[in-house]
Every structure is written in C-alpha cells, then in structure tokens.
Amino acid sequence: MTVLQKKSDNPIAHLTEADIESIGLELDALRQGVMDSRGDADAAYIRRVIDVQRKLELGSRAVLLFSKFPPAWVLGTMGLSVAKILENMEIGHNILHGQWDWMRDPKIHSTTWEWDMASPSEQWKHSHNILHHTYTNVIGKDNDLGYGIMRVDEDQKWVPLYLLQPVWNFVNACFFEYGIAAYDLELGKNLATAERRKDPEFKARGKAVLRKIRKQMTKDYVVHPLLSGPSFLPTLAANFTANVVRNLWSHSVIMCGHFPEGVETFEKKSIDGESRGEWYLRQMLGSANISGSKAMHIMTGNLSHQVEHHLFPDLPSNRYAEIAPKVKDLFDRYGLRYHSASLPRQVGSAWHKVLRLSLPNGWLAQTTPANVPAQVVKLYKMTTGGPKVRRQLQNAA
C-alpha cells in the first residue's frame, strides 16, 4: 500500500488504469510537440540569458572594486546576487539537465558545463538527475526530500531531535550549496563506517568537492577582495552576502517545488513496476508550482513550473510556460489537483509543513489558544520521556 492509498482522500482513487495510460500518452504527445519545434528562438534565448548573466556578473564585480563606498556595495551586492541566482537556476541547473544538449554547442552542454556552486556538476547531475528526478518524492530514495536530515512525512517516526528541524532547515538554507555538496556525496551514509570512509571512489569524490570549494572560496573570499585593495573587507562581505542570498533563494524555490502542504510523498514499494503513465502521475502529484511574473519565472530557473519540469526535465526551460496551461487542463480533466500559488504562499506553506512535522503527529493541529499549557506539558513529556511514553501519549491523542 502506498502512503497515498492510506489516505482517506486518495487523490487518484477515481482513475482507472486506462485513464493513467491515456494521461501518459497525452503527456508524451505534448513533449514531442515541443521537441519537434525547438529552434533558433530557443537557442537565441539561452545565449541571451548567458550573455546578460556574464555581463551582469562582470559589471557587479567591477562596481564592488569600490565597495567601501556604501552605494557601490549595495548596487554591486544586488547585481552579484542576481547574477549568481541566474547562473545557478536558469542557466546551470537547466544546462546540467541536458535541456540544451540538442544545440550541439560544446560550450553549452550538460557534459562540459561547470557552475558557480560548491558541488561539482558531475556529482550533482548524478544525485539530482538520476536519483531525485527518477525517485521523485519517494521516501528513503529521494534525497531532495528533507536531504536525509528532516522529517518529511507523518509516517516517519517522531523523535525529540526533530524539534530542531526548523533550525536545521534555516541553517541549511543559508549554506545550501554546501548542504547540496554534502548530500551529493551522501556524507551521512559514507562517513558512517570506516569501510565506507576508506572507499577509494568516495575519497576521490570527496577530493573533487574540496577542490571545487577551494576554488570557489579563493575566488569570492581572496582574489576579488584582494583586487579591491582598500575595499578588501567590504568586497568579501558583499560576496558572502551574495552567496547567502543565492542560497536562501534557491533553497526557497526548491522547497516550494516538493514541500508545500498537499504535495504527495510515496513509499518505496509503491514504485515497483511503475508504468510510464504512473511515473508521470507521481511527478504530477509530487510537485507544486509558483505563480508570478515572467521575471520571477526566470529567477527561479523556471522551476516555478515545477510540475512541467518534473514531467519533462529535459525540455528547454523557456518552453514550460507555454505548455503549463495544457498541463493544467489535463489535471482538470482527470480530476487532479494542480498545486500553484504565489511564492510567499508556497514558502509559507512549506515552512508550515517543516514546523508541523518537527512536532509529534497532530500536535500543531490540536493546539488552540485555550489548551496551550496542556499541550506544552504533553510535548515536554514526549521530549523527555522514552519511546514508550511517546507511544502512549501519541496514541492517546
């Protein structure tokens, strides 16, 4: 039984096998339509974004050479933050998905691209393209789901350590690129035993990550500050700020993609022998969109069209907007819920879920202004008591 099917309101109960198959066929046709019409305009689009990003980054870094003047610091930091966001989201993420491989330009290709990020693109491609996109929202398989350090579903047993989950999540957001590097390396698993620690493949990958981080740090925290001469410290602070802004932004966007309330998660067993249609269905139920302006879509790397991106990860990102209405229409026709809301709503919803799951099941929902003292006492007992106490109090609820 899947996590889905256990629910009283199983969102796919009304679909027959034939429905699921025809969903698959319709989506295949939609994908083919875009594939067949890729051309000059798309190529010009990605080249223009790259051109703008490079000029913005160069310009911002030039302004930051004079960053001891506050207006220069503010302007340069803003520009660099935007440049780094563009580079990671609309450019890096999408190129590394192979969205632009069809152009056969070796300079814009998933096998040659390297990005402004702690994790080397080669390792990220494995954990992201293969693990996350294949096993989307499958608990225990998809590391994007809580990055292995968070409680992401009611079915995961609650332990007191999860009370700190909102703090972890915020720290992870600030230093997101290192969090990603760590989970691309599967640090938790690989550091656990001496045997795994000594594995030559793991060691080689670890070295590659450290080399990449050293280069990145040398650039942002040594070379550019040195070039700024008397503005050394302000430039260093500006680069640090831009990295944190980029990290917070990309963390928020990615959290919005799979974590808002109502987005489904799946059990490992539920994906055995999954058909193409069922795979599509899992992507549809496991993703959420962000609505907003064109600029917002570009800044999220079009991950605001998370549903479309998860259905068709290798279509050029500039085309998601045009197929979104067709995908939504398909959701409507098959009685499925198309999750879409503004950025603040989705971020709020995702954080609400983080908070809710950091507490024992049902605790947040049962808490009202009137019963706060009683609830706090219960939480205290569950936190300090053993597993037995927790089970008793949980079952009593």
Added chain:
Amino acid sequence: MTATVSRPSSARPVLGKLRDRVVKVAELVTTPLLPADYLDLVDPLRSGAALRGRIEEVRPETRDAATIVIRPGRDWLPHTPGQYVRIGIDVDGVRQWRAYSITSVLGRADGCFTITVKAIPGGKVSNHLVRRARSGTIVQLDQATGDFVLPAQRPEKCLFVTAGSGVTPVMGILRNHVAEHDDVVVVHSAPTAEDVIFGAELRELARTGQIRLVERHTETAGLLDAAALAELVPDLAERSTWACGPVGMLEALEEHWAAAGIAEQLYTERFRPRVLVTGEGGTVSFARSSRSLEVDGATPILDAAEEAGLLMPSGCRMGICYGCVLPLREGAVRDLRTGEVTTAAPGDGVLIQTCISAAAGACDIDH
C-alpha cells in the same frame, strides 16, 4: 568550462612565466568559467580564441548557389588553393558541421576568404547558407585542410573535370595558379548555361586564352561519361587530372584512368562517402555518457549519437580525416563504404571511425 588548455611556451622564458602567472590569476578570477568565456563576449575572433569566423557577405552566384565571404579569426592560417574548410554553423538552433572548398585568392586585402555553396535539395546546411545566412553571423571553423592541391612540381598539362559544385575547389586553384600554367583544360558539366557557377569568370578565362573551356549542359547533351571525355580531350593521357563532382562521375573516371594504366595521374575530391552496404543495426551504448541508443544499420554512429544530443568528436564526415575516431570496447560495426565488419572483444578497444561506421549488432563505445 573548466578544462585548462595547454599553452605554447614562450621563447622568452621570463615573459612566458609572467604571462602564465597572469593567466592563472585570471582563471582564479573567472572560475568556474575560463577567462576566454568572458573575452568571447567582446571579441570572438581574437587570437587565442577557439577558431571562428564572421560572415561578412553572402553573394548570389546562380539561382541556387552563393559565395559566402568569411572573416576568419586571427589564428587562421593561409590555405593552399584546392583545400576545404570545415564550418560549424547553427541551423534552427543546432550546430551543424560541413566541409566546403575555399574559392578565394590568397592574401585578399580584407583578410577574408570565401566558400561557394550550392543548395542541394533537402540539404539543411547548404540551403541555410545560400538562402538564409546573414552577414554578422559567427561560425565555427577548422583550419583549411585537404590534398586536392597542385603538386610542388607543376605538371606541364592540366585537366580539370568538374560537375555542379565540384567546380569550387578548381576555381580556388585557377584563381591562384592559372597564370603559372600554359596548357589548362577545364571540362565542366552543369544542367544549363545559367547553372554554371562562376560561368562568366570561366568564360572570360577562356576568352583571354588562359584556359580551354568545355561546357557540357546536361539538360541538352546528357551526362558526361568517360568515353565522351576522351573524345573532348584526346590527349588526356598526357595530362595530370583533377576531378571533383558526384560520386558516380568520379568512379567512372577512376575506372577509365585505371584501365588506361594512368591511375596515378588522377586526383579526385569527394564531398560525401558512398554508402555501399547497410546492415542490421543494434544498440549502441556510450558508457561514459551513460547513454544507449537504438541505431539502424544504415546510419553512421556519429549521426545517430549527435541526433540524440551527445557531443561527439567529428571531422570530415566521409572517412578521411580520422577526427571522429573512438574506441569500440565490444561489439561489431560495419564500414558503410566497403561493407567490411570490424569486431571488438572486451578489452580490445578497437579504434573506429564513427562517421562511416554503422552498428552491426550491439556496440559498446568508449565515450
């Protein structure tokens, strides 16, 4: 792009070291990109950049042929007349590489060279170049190459046999070297007089006595065969001959020359390999790219892989330059020109030319 390119060491060691250090710092500044990625925004034709060119002008020659004037990057080396250049141009957003003969005179004052392209029916790149290419477009280039050139020891009597766009390398030779020869015969075949690329220029050369020109208009006179040629040029056995045109014509000429025992006096230039045999096809896997494709027995592995979005090394695309060679770790491929099957057992790593090899069963290619 993190690949670091090795640089030629400078003759002056101190300066060279200083330069290396500057480059290193520049790389620290631009990582994970390379300094070149930023310099390309400003000057894609600069020295040290990947070799590129800019289309300066597209000049119609006939109803379906045009001359493209290209300003090459600063690292361009002068070509030898008769040679071709490989050009990578984006057509409908996809980079396509093709080889075209260079038709210009050496040492043009403006530093440009020209290619002359005939739009062939269904030809993706040729139609784009003739009908849609615009000046200002940046194209990718390789250095000129090819051995369809005059030898250092110049022959006394020359014969050039061309058909259609096969006249282009010959025009490259004539424009540069016609004055050095007293006895040059050009036999050119085209559907009608209007279809003769460089028609006016060739007729002018003939009028001024620099060449003897025989035009064969196939719509009225039929295809040129070796027997007809022997009638038109009775002394062809005394001549060194350069021939360029459709595969059928070249093969007829090769047979005729071989039969006459003068095969070594004939130089031919092909633009396309001749597909002889096709086979059964199979699954081709590219281990390092984590991709595997179903490929039929008539499609070169290079084309199939590129179609699937893989970045493949490539060159002439007709089995000559060995620019596309990759190790076949296991499996069987068929040479599309000869039908010959090459097999590899695990560990062999047999080098195959992907541009003229089709799958003849499952293949595991190291790429």
